[in-house]
Amino acid sequence: MIPYDSTSAALFFPENRATVFGTADIPSEEALAIEAARLAYLRFETTVADRAKLASALKVAGFGGPTTFNDRSAIPIGFFTDSQGYAALRKSDGLAVLAFRGTQATRARDVLLDLDFHSATSNDWPGNIHHGFLRAAEALWHDVKAWLDGEGAQRKRLLVCGHSLGAAIATLIAMKAGASRLITIGTPRVGDQTFVSALEGSGIKHTRIVDSTDVVTQIPPTFLGYRHPKDGVFIDSHGTVVLQPNPSQTDQDVGLQLLFQLAITLPGALPPLLTDHAPVNYLRAFWK
Numbered sequence: 121m122i123p124y125d126s127t128s129a130a131l132f133f134p135e136n137r138a139t140v141f142g143t144a145d146i147p148s149e150e151a152l153a154i155e156a157a158r159l160a161y162l163r164f165e166t167t168v169a170d171r172a173k174l175a176s177a178l179k180v181a182g183f184g185g186p187t188t189f190n191d192r193s194a195i196p197i198g199f200f201t202d203s204q205g206y207a208a209l210r211k212s213d214g215l216a217v218l219a220f221r222g223t224q225a226t227r228a229r230d231v232l233l234d235l236d237f238h239s240a241t242s243n244d245w246p247g248n249i250h251h252g253f254l255r256a257a258e259a260l261w262h263d264v265k266a267w268l269d270g271e272g273a274q275r276k277r278l279l280v281c282g283h284s285l286g287a288a289i290a291t292l293i294a295m296k297a298g299a300s301r302l303i304t305i306g307t308p309r310v311g312d313q314t315f316v317s318a319l320e321g322s323g324i325k326h327t328r329i330v331d332s333t334d335v336v337t338q339i340p341p342t343f344l345g346y347r348h349p350k351d352g353v354f355i356d357s358h359g360t361v362v363l364q365p366n367p368s369q370t371d372q373d374v375g376l377q378l379l380f381q382l383a384i385t386l387p388g389a390l391p392p393l394l395t396d397h398a399p400v401n402y403l404r405a406f407w408k
Contacts, residue, residue, distance in 0.1 A: 122404035124359065128390055130398040132225050134283075135161035135170070137400060139177035140407055146181065150327060150353075151406040153219075153281035153303035155181075158399040160221040160286055165190040165204055174206065183208040183217065187267050191259035203256040203289060205282070207267045214276025218264065218293060222284030222306075222399075237340045239312065244296055247315030250288065250308070250340060257292035264293060279303065283399050284336055294324055302326040306397050308339050309346035316347045328352040331405070334396040355405040357392075 122140075129136060139155065146152050159178070164171040165188060175185050186206040205220035239248035242258070272278075277300040282290035287307030294302040295318070302324050319326065330337045330352050340346045354362040395401060 122400060122407055124395075124404060125398060125400050126390055126392070126395045130400050131390065131395055133161075134158050134399040135163070139173075139180070140403065141177050142180035144407075147408060148406055149279065149301065150303055150329065151403070152181070152217075153279060153327075154283070154305050154329075154399060154403045154406060156217050156219040157222070157281045157283040157286055157305050158403065160205060160219040160282065161224070161399075164188050164206065178208050181210070182212055183210045184271075187271065189260050189263045189267075191256070201256045201259045203260055203285075205260060205264070205286070205289065207264070207272060209271055209274060211274065214274065216268075216272050216275035216278045218278070218280045218290070218297070218299075220260070220280075220282035220286035220289040220293070222282065222286040237344065239345065245292060245311070245315065246318040247312045248345060249292070249311040249315055250346070253285070253288040253292060253308075253310055256285070256289050257296075260289065261293065261296060264297065268297060277301065281305070282307075283402070284308070284397065291319065294326075295319060295322055299324050304328045305399065305402050306331060306334050306336050307348075308336050309342075309348055311347070312345045313347045316349050320349055329355065329402060331355040331396040331402050332357045333393045335393050336397050355402065359405050361405050 135158070139159065141155060159174055162170040162174045164174050178186055186208045188206045189204060191201045191203045203221070205218060207216065207218050209216050238251050240251040240254055241248060242254055278297060279301045280290045280294035280297065280299045281303045283305040284307070287304035288310045290302060290304060291307065291310050307328060326349060328349055332355055356362055
């Protein structure tokens with residue numbers, strides 16, 4: 121059982137925890153996706169040790185060595201998005217995984233991408249889309265496609281996942297790649313209703329996981345035209361997974377939690393409004 125973690129480290133440095141791969145059998149594809157998305161926070165593009173940690177964790181889960189993606193080399197240099205992700209193939213069952221990194225608060229370009237929330241259109245995706253998320257997905261697509269056409273061509277299934285900003289990137293990449301499965305963890309809203317309708321009609325099996333009061337899942341606001349797909353998986357304030365939540369159930373849980381947060385926040389802890397977004401607090405609900 122993984123305990124709830126209300127520390128700033130869980131939220132801002134999720135990669136510092138040891139991997140749960142190898143501690144028990146992977147209980148579900150959702151659990152695999154959450155841990156794969158958390159591992160995307162390892163600084164594999166700059167640190168040899170982190171690249172080795174990523175490869176080691178994936179090996180324990182049966183995957184081959186990762187191919188990593190890093191948009192820091194665009195010309196002119198001022199336009200790179202500083203977006204990252206990786207791909208890995210499990211030959212035993214043909215499962216390919218694409219995982220994308222979420223926002224790093226210490227990386228200015230990640231924050232700028234999140235704040236670049238005016239909508240834009242693209243020839244590659246329908247509807248109006250958050251401009252920052254669109255830029256990130258476009259920046260990584262060339263290298264992702266090269267992997268899909270190379271080592272990834274051996275795949276039998278394609279799972280695309282990500283947390284936070286990484287979930288938004290994953291949503292766009294999954295549609296373009298024709299993924300079998302999309303699992304998003306704490307995702308912000310990515311596009312308008314036209315975009316959402318296209319995602320829902322794409323044939324991709326999409327699981328959108330929301331942890332109770334996670335504030336990131338409430339942005340960008342709906343008055344700007346952004347929408348979520350209709351169905352989601354909800355984690356209530358007790359860490360229980362609700363597969364088909366109804367609005368009254370989720371509203372009651374979130375409302376009670378927000379009132380509690382206003383009254384009590386322990387010294388040295390962040391309010392759940394923020395820490396519900398930490399990857400480990402998603403993982404705890406699925407890794408039993």
